Amino acid sequence: MFLISCPFCGPREESEFSYGHEGHIARPADPDSLSDAEWADYLFMRKNPKGWHYERWNHARGCRRWFNVARHTVTHEIRAVYKMGDPPPAIEP
C-alpha cells in the first residue's frame, strides 16, 4: 500500500486515490485530422516502462484533484508529485 503525497492535501494512504495510468498523453486537439493508426496510438499504445513511470492519480476520497506522480515500477519509490500541466521532472534512469 503506497503512501502518496497529494499536492493539495498532503500524504495519504493509497486507498484514498484512484489510478489514472500513464500521464502526459494530451488528447489531440483535432482528432478528425488523425489517421486511424494515429488515433489508435493515442487511445491504446503505452510506454509501460520497467523503471520510472510518469503517471496520473486522482485523490478520489479526498479533494478529487488529479495530479501527476513519478513512480518507479520496480522499487515503487515515488520520486516526485506534481500538478496537472506541470512538465515531468527529469530523473536519471
Next chain:
Amino acid sequence: MTMIDFSLRRSPLAHRGLIARAASDAAAREAGVTLGEQPHRCQINLRGDAGDSGFLAAVEDVTGLRLPVEPNTVATVEDLSALWLGPDEWLIVGPGGREGDLTGGLRGALEGRHFAVTDVSEARTVIAISGPHARDLLAKGTSLDLHPRVFGPGRCAQSGIAKATMILHQLDANGDGADGAGADEQPTFEIYIANSFADYLWTWLERAAAEYRVAVTAG
C-alpha cells in the same frame, strides 16, 4: 426566505430512534466513546478562486468567515464554520435553516465572478464522536493520523472510513480552554456522511466501539 415545514423533515438515521436511546449525562461521562447524530445542519458547497482576494472578501462580507486556505483546516466564527475541502472548494456549515439566506447572499455577493454555490444541506448527516476512545474508534476505520501532534482541534480532512467516504472535523476543545489539552483526552469529532451511507456507518461504528464502553447521545 421561503417557509419550510420542518415537521416534515426526516434524518437518514431517524429510524434508529437515537433520541430515545440517549444515555444519561452521567453515563455519557463514564463512557469510553459517545456517538450521536446531529441531523439537520446547513451545508453549502462553495467553489471559487482562493487566489482572488475579492472572492475571499465577498465571502467574508456575507458569512463573516475568512475562508481557510491552509489545507485541512477550519475557520469558525460564532455558529458558522468553513471547512477546507480542496484548493478551490469549501463546505460552509451552520445551523439548519440558514441555507436560503447563505446561498442567496453568496450568489449575490459573488455575482460576476467564477464561482459555484450549491446547497448540499440535505446530502449528508453528521455523526458526533467523543470520549477518551474516540481516536481508537476512528483509527479502526480511517487511515488518517489523528495524533494530537498531527491533527487536533480546528482541523478537518476528507477521507475514507470503513467502506464509506467522509469529511472529518475535530472540534475545538470545549470548556478546557483553547490550549487543546482537553481535546487530547476527550476529543470531539464530527463525521459528515452521505445520507445513503449513514445507516451503514452508524451500525459499523456501534459494532467497532463494542470493546469500549459506548453511549448514545442525543445529538
Next chain:
Amino acid sequence: MTGYRVAGRGRVDPDARLRFIFDGRSYEGLHGDTLASALLANGVHFVGRSFKYHRPRGIMSAGVEEANALVGVDRGRGRYTPNTRATVLELYDGLTAESQNYWPSLRYDIGAVNDIAAPLIPAGFYYKTFKWPASFWNKVYEPVIRRSAGLGRAPTAPDADRYASRFAHCDVLIVGAGPAGLAAALTASESGARVILADENPEIGGSLLSDPAVQIDGKDAWNWLEEARATLAGRANVTLLTRTTAIGYYHQNFLGLVQRLTDHLPAAASSLPRERMWKVRAAQVVLAQGAIERPLVFDGNDRPGVMLAGAGRSFLNRYGVKVGNRVAVVTVHDSAYLAAFDLARAGAGVATIVDLRRNPRAALLAEARSLGIEVLSGWTVTATKGRARIAEIRVNPVDQNGKVGAARMIGCDALLMSGGWTPSVHLFSHSKGALDWREDLQAFVPGAPNEAVRCAGAGNGTFGLAAALAEGAAAGAATAGSAGTPTVFSVDGEAPFSGVYFRELPTDRDPTRAKAFIDFQNDVTAKDIRLAVREGFRSIEHVKRYTTNGMATDQGKTSNINGLMIAADAVGKPAPEVGLTTFRPPYTPTTFGAFVGYSRDAHFEVERKTSIDSWAEANGAVFEPVSLWRRAWYFPRSGESMHEAVARECRATRRSLGIFDASTLGKIEVVGPDAAEFMNRMYTNAWTKLAPGRCRYGLLLGEDGFIRDDGVIGRLSDERFHVTTTTGGAARVLATMEDYLQTEWPDLKVWLTSTSEQWAVIALNGPNARKVLEPLVQGIDLNGEAFPHMAVREGKICGVPTRLFRVSFTGELGFEVNVPARFGLSVWKALIEQGRPYDITPYGTETMHALRAEKGFIIVGQDTDGTVTPHDAGMSWAIGKTKPDFVGKRSLARPDMQDPKRKQLVGLLTEKPETVLEEGAQIVDGPYAAVPMPMIGHVTSSYHSETLGRSIALALIQGGHGRKGETVYVPMPGAMHKATITDTVFVDKEGAKLNV
C-alpha cells in the same frame, strides 16, 4: 509435580495448576506453559504424524519454527482451529487439543505404510506415474491422493469469533522485543518519538527468557527485563504490543501486525475480538527478529525426542521442564553446550555431547568434565533407534581424513541437536531489501535496504548479547534522529558463541538409504534434494517446487538453509549462486478472520438506502441489489406472484397513475460560463441551443466510441445544468467529467458538484400525473403549453422547494419530482395520499424496465455492453452532427464501426405471443438442429407486455436495422423459438400520450 517438571525453574507459576486434554487424555500443566511444554512435562514427545510418510513425530522446537507438533484446538462450536503449533499455544484451564493426520489412531496409523513404500515414492514421483489409463486420473488416482491430502480438518461451523483491525502511525516500529529490540526501544523512545514495539511472545525478552543467568548492567537478566518493561510501559509515547506478530512488510514502511487477544484465555467476553490486525505506517522500522536454530541432517533425525538444543534449553529455563532424564547432545556449535550444562545442573542426566568439531573450546570441555558429561569430539551420529520416542543413538568417530570409524550405541531418551543459527531475515526480505551471503555464518543477512529500515541483533547476523544490545541501541538512536544517543549496556557471564556448519553428517552407511530429514513436515530428505538436482532441477526454486522443501506450514524456517546447502553441494556451486527462495508474507500463518476484521455480514459491503426505502420496506416491497443500492423491485400484494404484481403495476401506470422512487439516479450540477461548451465536449448531443427551462436526453461515450452512460439533462439557467446519470454510473461519470475538466480542458470556466444525495427523486407516471401534482405544487404552471414535455421548473411542492422535471421513461405523461432528501419520504406520502382517488400504485424497478422496453428506451449495461455505438443502438439522432468534436467521436469513424454487419438494437416479437424469451438467449439465422450454431446476436431485454398482452423483446442482431420483418430463431433449453425482427418501439409509436 510430574516427572519432568523441575521445581524452581522457569517463568511458570507452580501454584496455578491447569487441566488440559490431549487426544482424549487429561493432563496437568501450569500457568505460563505452552501446550508443548506441558506435554513434555508429562513425558509426552510423540504428538503427530508427518505429511507424506506418516512417520511418528515429536516436538522439535520451542517456537514458531515448529514443523511437527501441529494440533487441532477445539473451543466449542464455531471455534475449532486446525494446524496450531503446540509450541506457541498458551495453556489455559480446560484446553482441549488433538493430534492430526492419522487414521485410526496416532499410535496405529494405516497411512504409515507410506513409510515402508517410501522407496517407491521419492520426490516428484507423482509426475512420473498415475498417467495410464487417462480416465483413471480423475476417477481413481486423484481421489486417492486427495484422501491423504491435508493436515488438520477444516472447521465445519461458521466462525463464532469476531475480529478487529485498526490503523496506526508511528515514528519507529520495532519488531522483536529481544535484547536488540528492547535496546532499540529504550533508546528511540527517550527522545519522545512515537514508538511501537511488537513481539510475538506473551511477554517481552526474547532470548533472555531462556537465559536467566546472564547479567546486564549488573542485574540478573530477568530483573533487568522487568525494569526495561516498566520503563517502556511508563512512557506515554511507547505502545508495547505482545502476542503480536509482524506478518508482512509492504511498500513505504507499511506493516501488518496481528495481535492475539483471547486465544490464551479460558473464556473471553463476547465484546472482545479474537485478534486485531494493526495496519502500521512507520517513518522508520527496526527489525530485531532474532535467529532460528538449524537441525542437523542425519539418518533418523526426525524421531520423537530429537529436538533443537536451544529448544531443550528454553523448555528448561523458561518453562521449568526437562526434555528427558537421559539426554544426548549432537552439535557443531557452542550453543548446544549451554543446554547440556543447564540440564545437567537441573538434574537431568546428560549422557553425552557428540561434537563433530575435533577441537571444541577448552572452557566448554572443562565445564563438561566438571559436570560429568562425556564429550565425543570429532564424532558423528549415524542413526537413531526407538519407536514412539528415541531410545538409542548410533555414534561413530570421524578421523581427520573424514573416514568414519566403528559405531557405538548410546542410550538416551532425548537428543538435542544444533546445526548453528540462521538469522531471521523474513520481513527484511518482504521489503525487497537485498540479502548478502555471510560465508562465516553460511547464511544470508540483510544487505542494502529498499525502505527506511535498520536491522539489529541475531537477525542481522550479530550474535552475542552485548553486541546485540549495542547494535539495537545504535539502531534506536539512529531512527530517533539526532535526538537519540545510544544507551550503553554492560554484560557479564556471556557464553561463547561460535560454530561450524555441516550438510549431511558423515556416516559409514549408504547415504542413499538414509532417511535424513530436512523438511520435517513435508518429509523431504537430503536424498530427495540430490535426486532433484540429478534430474536437472538446478535452481533452488526448482528444487523447492520439485521436492516441496520449505513449503510446509513453517515455510522453511528450519529447512530452507539446509536444503540450499545440500542443493549447492549437489550442483557444485556456491550457495548464493544457487539462490535462496524468496521469503513471502505472512511471517507465520495468519487467520483469515484477522484480515477480514469488521467486514463481515452487513458490513461486508455498504448497502445504500434512499430516504423512501423505509416506506417501501413497510409496504412489502421485494428488493433487488443495484450497484451498492437496494432498490424496490416490485410491490406484491398478499398472494401475488412477481408476474401478477408487475402486471398490475404496469396496468395501473398506463391507465391511471404509478409512483416510483428514482432517488438513486446520479445528479451533477455543471455550473459556469463555459458550462454549455463543456457539455458539448462531453456528451454526443448539442447543448448550445437548449433553452433554460428545457431538458434533453444526453448520451455519454467513452473515447472508444461505445456508450457508457445516459440520462436526462436540464438547463436551469445559461450557466447551470442539472445532469442526471444512471444509478451505477453516478460516481464514474463525475470522475470522468473532472478528469477531462482538470487534465484536458483546464481553460474552461466550469465547476462540478455532485448533488446525488441532495435530492430525493419521485417519478410520477400516468395519464393522471398532472391531476395529482396540481393541488400540491406552488409557483409552477403545470399546464401543457406552459410546461411542455422535456422541461424543468423550480418551485415548491407541499411547501418544499422542488426541481420539477417533466420527463418520461414510460411513455406516459410523466414528472420527476426532485425534493431535498430529508423531505423525500413526506412528499412521497403526500403524493400517495393525493393519488388515492386515482388508485396511485407504487411500482418497482421491474415494472420500470418493462414499461421502458415497451417504448424501446435502452438501459445502459443491459441493452448495451460496452461494445455498442450510438448508431448500433439506433440513436444516431442523439449525435450533434455539426459539432467538431466530443468524447468518442473520432472512434466512430474507424472502419469496424462503420461495418453494416455490426450488431444493432432491434425489437423482437415471438411467433407465440405467450413466449417470453430468456434475457441473454442467443439468436441464430436458421432452425439448426445441431451445434455449433453460428450466432447472429442475443436478447438483451425481454418481458411480458401487459399493455400488448404479449411478449416483447429487444435484441442486438448483426445488421439488424436492415432486417426488419425477417424471421430469426432463438434456441432455448428444450425449444427453438421463432421470432420476427421489428423496430424497438412497441407502444404508442407516435408518442401521442406524451403530448397532453
Next chain:
Amino acid sequence: MKARYSIFSLARNALNYHQDWRQAWRSPEPKSEYDVVIVGGGGHGLATAYYLAKEHGITNVAVVEKGWLGGGNTGRNTTIVRSNYLWDESAAIYEHSLKLWEGLSQELNFNVMFSQRGIMNLAHNQHELRELHRRINAIRLNGIDSEILNVEQIKAFCPILNCSPTARHPVLGASLQRRGGTARHDAVAWGYARGADSRGVDIIQNCEVTGFRISNGRVQGIETTKGYIGAKKVACVTAGHSGVMAGLAGFRLPIESHPLQALVSEPVKPVLDTVVMSPAVHVYVSQSDKGELVLGAGIDAYNSYAQTGSPLVVEHQLNALVELFPIFSRLRVLRQWAGIVDTCPDASPIIGKMPVEGLYFNCGWGTGGFKATPGSGWVMAYTVAQDRPHPLNAPFGLERFTSGYLIDEHGAAGVAH
C-alpha cells in the same frame, strides 16, 4: 529419446534408490544461430517450442529464459483451466486449448495433474444472472459443455457455500463447466521442457535478452547476457514483460503490466472439490491436492514490475472468501505472492506478427493465460512456422486496435484468473 516415466520405471529405479534417473532436460550453451529463438521459458514459450518441433518439424530452436523455467506467471498462477468464454473467437481458442489439456499428461509422458473438478461461476444479482445466461447460451451453441445451476443445485454441488438469501450478496445462480478444473502449474512447464528438449530444442536458462538485432525491418537475432544469438525468427512469449521486449524492438503495445496477487492457506483435509469464482465479490478459490486453499482476486490498479502487491487486495479477497465460505474464517494464510500480468484494453490476447519482419509476439493474456498454455503454444508454433496466423488466432492480431474490432472479454474475465 529419454526413458519413459511410468510406475514400472519408478519401481525399477527404486531398486537402486533412484541413483540412475537422467536429467529431465539438458542445460546447453547457446549455438551461434537458430532457425527460431523463443524468448521466455514459461509454459507458453516452452509449449511453442514443443509444437514447433512436434507439429512443424522445426527443431533447430532455442528457448532463452532470463531466470528459471516456469519462474514467471506459470509458477505463480492459481492454475484454473476452463473454456467458458463469451465471444466465438475466445471460445474457439480456449476450447482448442482445453481439448489439448485433456490428453496432455499422456502426450508429454509427464503427469500435469489436470483435474476436471468443474468451474462454478456465481451470480449474485439480476444483472449478473442475465450475463451468465447470455454466456452459457453462447457457449452451448458453440458446442462447449456448460450448464446453469439453480440455488438448490448449487447447494448440492458445493454444500459449504453460503447460500443464505439474506447474505449481502445472495447466491442467485451459477454456471458450471464440468470439464474445467485445475492443473499442476510447474508440471506444465517441466513437461513441455522435457518434451521439447527430447526433440532437440535447446533450453537456455539464466539468459536475459538485452536487445534485438534488426536490419532493414527484419530481425536478425538477439543480444543476451550470454552473448549474441542469431535467429531467422524470434518469438516473444514473455507475459508481464512484453512491454519491455517491445521497447527493445522499438515499438509500443496496447499493454500495461500489473501485479496479480494470489495466496494459499494451510493445508486441511479436502472440503472443496470444485473451483468457485465470484465476479461480484471478487474472489476465486479451489483446494489443491495438497489440501491448501488456493485463492486469487483482481489485479492491482497500477503499473508494476515488482512481484508484490497491496495488502488491501488480499484483504478484500479474504473478505469475499469468508463471505462465501464462513467456515473458512479460522483457517490461516500460509503464503501470498504476486505475478506480473500484461493487460490489454479488451482483456483479450495479442498473438501474431509485429511491425518487425520475423518477429512474433504472444502476449496480453492478462490474468487468464495459464488455461491457454497448450492452445497458445500450438497456434503460436503455427504462426511462426507458417509466418501467418492460424484461423484460431487470426482475430487476435495487433491490427484490431486500429480497426476497432475489439474482442471485449472483460465480462468473461470477471475477476482475474
